[in-house]
Amino acid sequence: GxxxxxxxxxxxxxxxxxxxxxxxxxxxxxxxxYRDEILTALERDVGCRKHKVRSKLEQVIGLVSGTS
Structure with a gap:
């Protein structure tokens, strides 16, 4: 369903x-x-910036899409 x-x-x-x-x-x-919206939100969040979450997610996106 x-x-x-x-x-x-x-x-x-x-x-x-x-x-x-x-x-x-x-x-x-x-x-x-929602890639752009998610990456923008991660960049704006202080905790996410501190732990480089945006960069890590971009690496995963590259691995999944085969463009890394």
Whole structure:
């Protein structure tokens, strides 16, 4: 149906079948769709800047997209 992998997490956990790869696929779908907004927010956040979260996410995006 229209439910996402993350919405079905509870039922899958009870069955011991949480789909980690499916959840990661959805997560990176969101990152791909909202990349600029996410990177801007990470750059503006003091804690994220301190831990270089934007740079780390950009590295992961590069690995996932094969452009690193």
């Amino acid at each position: 229209g439910r996402t992998v993350l919405q079905d997490e509870d039922s899958r956990q009870h069955a011991g079948e949480f789909n980690t790869l499916g959840a990661l696929g959805e997560l990176f779908g969101y990152v791909g769709r």
